[in-house]
Amino acid sequence: MSGSAFDLRSFLHGLPGVDKVGVEARAAALGTRSVKTTAKAAAIDLAIRMVDLTTLEGADTPGKVRALSAKALRPDPADPTCPPVAAVCVYPAMVPVAAEVLAGSGVHLASVATAFPSGQAPLDVKLADTRDAVAGGADEIDMVISRGAFLSGRYDHVYDEIVAVKEACGQAHLKVILETGELGTYDNVRRASWLAMLAGADFIKTSTGKVPVAATLPVTLVMLEAVRDFRARTGRQVGVKPAGGIRTTKDAIKYLVLINETVGDDWLHPDWFRFGASSLLNDLLMQRTKLTTGHYAGPDYFTLD
Amino acid sequence: MFEYAPAPESRSVVDIAPSYGLFIDGEFVPPASSGGAFKTVNPATEEVLAEVSTAGPEDIDRAVAAARRASGPWSALPGAERAKYLFRIARIIQERSRELAVLESLDNGKPIRESRDVDLPLVAAHFFYYAGWADKLRYAGFGDNPRPLGVAAQVIPWNFPLLMLAWKIAPALATGNTVVLKPAETTPLSALFFADVCRQADLPPGVVNIVTGAGDAGRTLVEHPGVDKVAFTGSTEVGRQIARSVAGTRKRLTLELGGKAANIVFDDAPIDQAVEGIVNGIFFNQGHVCCAGSRLLVQESIAEELLESLKRRMATLRVGDPLDKNTDVGAINSAEQLERIRTLSDIGAEEGAERWSPPCTLPSQGFWFAPTIFTGVTQAHRIAREEIFGPVLSVLTFRTPDEAIEKANNTPYGLSAGIWSDKGSQILAVADKLRAGVVWANTFNKFDPTSPFGGYKESGYGREGGRHGLEAYLA
Numbered sequence: 001m002s003g004s005a006f007d008l009r010s011f012l013h014g015l016p017g018v019d020k021v022g023v024e025a026r027a028a029a030l031g032t033r034s035v036k037t038t039a040k041a042a043a044i045d046l047a048i049r050m051v052d053l054t055t056l057e058g059a060d061t062p063g064k065v066r067a068l069s070a071k072a073l074r075p076d077p078a079d080p081t082c083p084p085v086a087a088v089c090v091y092p093a094m095v096p097v098a099a100e101v102l103a104g105s106g107v108h109l110a111s112v113a114t115a116f117p118s119g120q121a122p123l124d125v126k127l128a129d130t131r132d133a134v135a136g137g138a139d140e141i142d143m144v145i146s147r148g149a150f151l152s153g154r155y156d157h158v159y160d161e162i163v164a165v166k167e168a169c170g171q172a173h174l175k176v177i178l179e180t181g182e183l184g185t186y187d188n189v190r191r192a193s194w195l196a197m198l199a200g201a202d203f204i205k206t207s208t209g210k211v212p213v214a215a216t217l218p219v220t221l222v223m224l225e226a227v228r229d230f231r232a233r234t235g236r237q238v239g240v241k242p243a244g245g246i247r248t249t250k251d252a253i254k255y256l257v258l259i260n261e262t263v264g265d266d267w268l269h270p271d272w273f274r275f276g277a278s279s280l281l282n283d284l285l286m287q288r289t290k291l292t293t294g295h296y297a298g299p300d301y302f303t304l305d
Numbered sequence: 306m307f308e309y310a311p312a313p314e315s316r317s318v319v320d321i322a323p324s325y326g327l328f329i330d331g332e333f334v335p336p337a338s339s340g341g342a343f344k345t346v347n348p349a350t351e352e353v354l355a356e357v358s359t360a361g362p363e364d365i366d367r368a369v370a371a372a373r374r375a376s377g378p379w380s381a382l383p384g385a386e387r388a389k390y391l392f393r394i395a396r397i398i399q400e401r402s403r404e405l406a407v408l409e410s411l412d413n414g415k416p417i418r419e420s421r422d423v424d425l426p427l428v429a430a431h432f433f434y435y436a437g438w439a440d441k442l443r444y445a446g447f448g449d450n451p452r453p454l455g456v457a458a459q460v461i462p463w464n465f466p467l468l469m470l471a472w473k474i475a476p477a478l479a480t481g482n483t484v485v486l487k488p489a490e491t492t493p494l495s496a497l498f499f500a501d502v503c504r505q506a507d508l509p510p511g512v513v514n515i516v517t518g519a520g521d522a523g524r525t526l527v528e529h530p531g532v533d534k535v536a537f538t539g540s541t542e543v544g545r546q547i548a549r550s551v552a553g554t555r556k557r558l559t560l561e562l563g564g565k566a567a568n569i570v571f572d573d574a575p576i577d578q579a580v581e582g583i584v585n586g587i588f589f590n591q592g593h594v595c596c597a598g599s600r601l602l603v604q605e606s607i608a609e610e611l612l613e614s615l616k617r618r619m620a621t622l623r624v625g626d627p628l629d630k631n632t633d634v635g636a637i638n639s640a641e642q643l644e645r646i647r648t649l650s651d652i653g654a655e656e657g658a659e660r661w662s663p664p665c666t667l668p669s670q671g672f673w674f675a676p677t678i679f680t681g682v683t684q685a686h687r688i689a690r691e692e693i694f695g696p697v698l699s700v701l702t703f704r705t706p707d708e709a710i711e712k713a714n715n716t717p718y719g720l721s722a723g724i725w726s727d728k729g730s731q732i733l734a735v736a737d738k739l740r741a742g743v744v745w746a747n748t749f750n751k752f753d754p755t756s757p758f759g760g761y762k763e764s765g766y767g768r769e770g771g772r773h774g775l776e777a778y779l780a
Contacts, residue, residue, distance in 0.1 A: 038310045
């Protein structure tokens with residue numbers, strides 16, 4: 001596959017369509033799976049290990065980021081058996097602060113880059129943004145695609161940008177945010193997923209969390225089908241990260257069920273699936289404590305960072 | 306692997322009596338001649354659930370007489386008053402849906418996920434829908450003074466016991482008829498529970514009568530001279546016998562019989578959703594569905610890719626305890642049905658079709674059959690022609706839309722069909738040429754009380770559901 005405009009268009013428009021009613025019905029049906037007792041305990045620990053603990057606010061300060069990073073290492077200070085999260089996700093300016101806390105811990109450091117969240121900046125600005133984040137210590141880069149280019153059919157433009165950012169990442173893993181809430185159709189979600197993977201994405205991610213519609217089960221299902229089919233065709237495995245709007249343990253478990261029954265075991269690992277979330281972690285911790293102690297502890301027993 | 310811990314629905318939510326009488330004239334009564342009891346079992350475990358009475362000719366007489374007595378006053382009620390009873394029944398069903406869902410899964414073997422999420426909501430919806438028609442019959446398009454027929458004899462199958470009861474009873478009552486209904490002998494319990502719902506709704510005695518028994522009881526009922534209307538859902542073979550026995554009488558007849566539906570997948574189909582539709586088409590309710598998509602017609606250019614996806618998807622089907630909330634495929638309803646499925650599947654293999662099932666462990670007790678597909682099937686194979694009524698899919702290929710239509714129609718049946726394509730014009734053009742009562746596009750096994758359902762050719766005649774469903778109960 002070359003990145004020529006003609007080839008990309010032919011390929012992406014030749015992918016099988018997605019039936020909206022069908023994919024939503026399938027996601028809803030999987031959402032009714034009943035995950036209890038031992039299965040629930042295993043799911044909660046796995047979900048905690050998959051969290052990209054995120055703060056992406058204009059008001060972020062070094063103090064806030066240090067606190068968040070500390071929480072990433074020890075989500076439940078009262079329980080040493082509680083695993084750490086997968087990564088901390090911050091703006092590039094905050095990368096050095098987080099890097100200091102996380103150094104040597106095994107918890108990854110992700111940074112959004114490329115003029116997050118709109119992606120509306122010249123390429124050299126995006127690349128500089130990326131290089132800065134990597135230089136500051138980020139080992140994962142969450143880039144946004146240019147939805148403007150995608151929606152106007154300039155697939156080659158989007159492709160070239162991803163290739164360039166991937167190169168700027170060096171050793172860092174690249175997550176490509178499709179911002180599915182702005183793509184409008186499941187067909188577009190599937191095309192954008194393939195486009196990102198063809199261009200070298202290590203992960204495809206649903207959303208920035210900055211537009212009204214963030215991650216949904218059907219969108220994630222379409223993306224999981226895409227990574228499954230991509231591996232079948234190319235042999236390369238790509239990860240998936242739903243982000244935004246996943247707040248409860250119940251929601252998180254529905255995503256794990258989705259992985260389990262769509263792509264299976266190979267993706268049930270923090271290397272291949274992440275939750276971009278902030279408030280989700282405390283709900284997971286609360287449910288985890290409930291399972292071990294048999295009762296719910298009040299919110300004051302869980303740290304707010 | 307992410308293993309789900311067992312998540313069984315509690316069976317203690319429903320009370321099952323050790324034995325049941327017949328529901329005649331608003332009361333449970335013992336059958337006239339004793340000794341005619343039979344047992345109904347849980348097909349997932351072979352455990353006996355209850356002892357049920359066999360209705361003899363005298364009992365059928367009593368039931369028909371009770372329905373006749375009730376018929377005058379019931380049909381004289383203003384439609385809005387009859388509607389009140391139907392609305393009440395619908396609400397009680399909703400309130401007691403958990404009990405009914407568990408009961409249905411116990412007696413039938415279908416997964417609780419389906420009885421809870423499909424059967425029961427549709428049952429309630431059907432009563433709500435026909436309740437709405439009861440006071441609007443003059444505007445339904447059947448003349449300005451449509452009259453009920455009188456007493457309806459209704460015989461229903463075991464695959465959707467309560468839903469088929471709703472399809473029969475709701476329109477009959479809405480139009481002012483009274484009924485004597487015989488549930489299938491392997492699944493009588495939800496109909497007997499429904500009798501209790503009628504009492505709870507204060508339905509006048511005799512409007513609904515439930516008689517239980519096997520084929521003999523059904524025959525006595527449909528041949529009873531006091532019956533004005535016969536409605537039957539079941540096999541084509543029994544449907545033929547009924548048509549013969551009713552011929553030359555005043556009785557009106559509707560039949561909803563077997564099927565061998567073609568599920569046609571074109572090369573431009575949304576593949577992942579088509580795979581779901583194929584699975585839903587044939588493995589829903591263990592394939593015990595008259596409109597099941599039991600013949601997959603796939604365009605040859607995508608056959609290999611599609612079958613690979615289908616097999617991968619089938620490997621995730623969870624077969625087992627019907628009461629576990631995560632079960633996708635439950636038990637075969639009876640030993641007899643299991644034998645039939647086994648026989649036809651063996652014939653399929655002998656005739657040279659290639660058989661495949663995903664690896665799955667079946668429980669040692671009860672009646673079970675693994676989801677199965679046959680590839681390399683041609684129109685000449687028996688498994689492509691005969692209704693198996695089990696989780697067995699025959700896969701055939703086609704080259705052009707014309708060939709797909711020709712193969713789809715090349716069957717004595719004509720109950721349903723499915724089309725999978727992203728191209729709207731193709732869907733409309735093909736649907737127009739399929740000789741089937743229901744044609745689904747990019748979906749399968751979707752039911753709605755507002756939509757008429759029924760067959761062409763040997764799949765029967767008459768329509769149930771929708772405005773059309775009223776016609777079968779009006780003069």
